[in-house]
Amino acid sequence: MSNINGKVYAMNAITPMKPWKTWILRGIFFLLGHIKPLQKDLIDLSFIEFARWVVLPRKGFPFLGNNQVKEDLKYDYLLFFSNFNGTWNQYIDAFSAVLSKGLNLVWRWSEKFPGSVPVTPFKEYIARVQFDTDYYYTAYPHATANDIKSAHIVQSSLDHLGLLAEQCSPQQFADAYLRFVLQVQAHLGETGEAPVAG
Amino acid sequence: MPNKNGSVYGLTILSPIIDDEKAVPSHDLQIRNYLAKLSTREDSPFALAPGTHLARLVVMDDVIYVGMPACEEHLKSKYLVFESNCDGDLDAYLHGLADKTPDRLDAIWKHCVGYPGAANRLAFIDYMKACQLDTTFYFAAVNDKSVPETLRALQTQMAVADFIATHQGSDMATLQHEFIQFVAHLKSLPLPKAGSMGPHRDIKTGGRNE
DSSP, X not given: OOSEETTEEEEEXXXXXXXXXXXXXXXXXHHHHHOGXXXXXXXXXXXXXXXXXXXXXXXXXXXXXXXXXXXXXXXXXXXEEEEEESOHHHHHHHHHHHSHHHHHHHHTTBTTOOXXXXXXXXXXXXXXXXXXXXXXXXXXXXXXXXXXXXXXXXXXXXXXXXXXXXXXXXXXXXXXXXXXXXXXXXXXXXXXXXOOOO | OTTEETTEEEEEEEEXXXXXXXXXXXXXXXXXXXXXXXXXXXXXXXXXXXXXXXXXXXXXXXXXXXXXXXXXXXXXXXXXXXXXXXXXXXXXXXHHXXXXXXXXHHHHHTXXXXXXXXXXXXXXHHHHHHTEEOOSEEEESSOSOOHHHHHXXXXXXXXXXXXXXXXXXXXXXXXXXXXXXXXXXXXXXXXXXXXXXXXXXXXXXXXXXX
16 A cells, blocks of 8 residues: 655545436536636645546446446446645645635535535545555655646746856846846755655 | 646546456455555656656455445445556557556556456557546646656756855856856756656755654
């Protein structure tokens, strides 16, 4: 079992939904996908690298024949996979504090969802519907989502200054370099091994 | 398309695991045993093949019963879940995996129903697509950069921090000259290997949990 690799935590959760409710949820996700301002809180939770929700209809489980027995289910299922930085408790606490309305909108269609506030029953519910990861890979285990965003800002600023450096006088370069340092100074945090989470 | 966010593809695959009561240990346990020993670093199959940002493999034993008044129900098969966040085109990504690490793919998926093997590329891709689930909503914090671009940017970030620290107070002509050399040197460096922790650096201040 390896839910953690470097600075990233892999979370898996599955919750049952009555089939008629999944159409409401699909509609909500459609709106969320097409109206970008609705994603603001999710983007503001800057420790999420990737996350996805998959509505899996009760008759939508892959069936390949070859003596596989076909599933016979009453519920549709909502699968949730998240890749986030920090600990499980930090993640759930932040989710509950910042995204409570959004979370309720997504999970209220799942059976027995208690609501994301107060946080104690919410954590109990997540712990119940979560299942562990057997293998977890990341191309950059030493970097968080914020490190990656910052690194691309530094790269872009450096590329710009690199082009200018060949063409200007030392005085012009010194001025441009100072502007460059001001641009990137907040994006030079140290990457490396994650601290040991308690 | 919900499977894509910008240039990043969110691949979700559910492969039914062979249920054979004569197999000892059971196929799901054989997958778990293999995955427990599989490297997650530079020699991971997902590091050797191009284009994986993050990926996971999970044996899903059953659906979860949340308690009364919900109905209790169970799956007839266990499933291997493959969740990947990868660059670009799905066919090219699956081809890359099959080209670079066919043995390891086979070692994992041979325990799944109907798996044809990675040697037969077309059958392999058809199989993976037959097991694919469409993502309903997909979020990516950075959705316009490839894996090599991100590895390069992280390398640059570290080098720029060092350059700035060591060139404080340099005169203008020296600064410009050395900056041009620095940029040329950075471009000549090989990309850090995917899955690696990058070059080791001593922590300058503080330390673990300080």
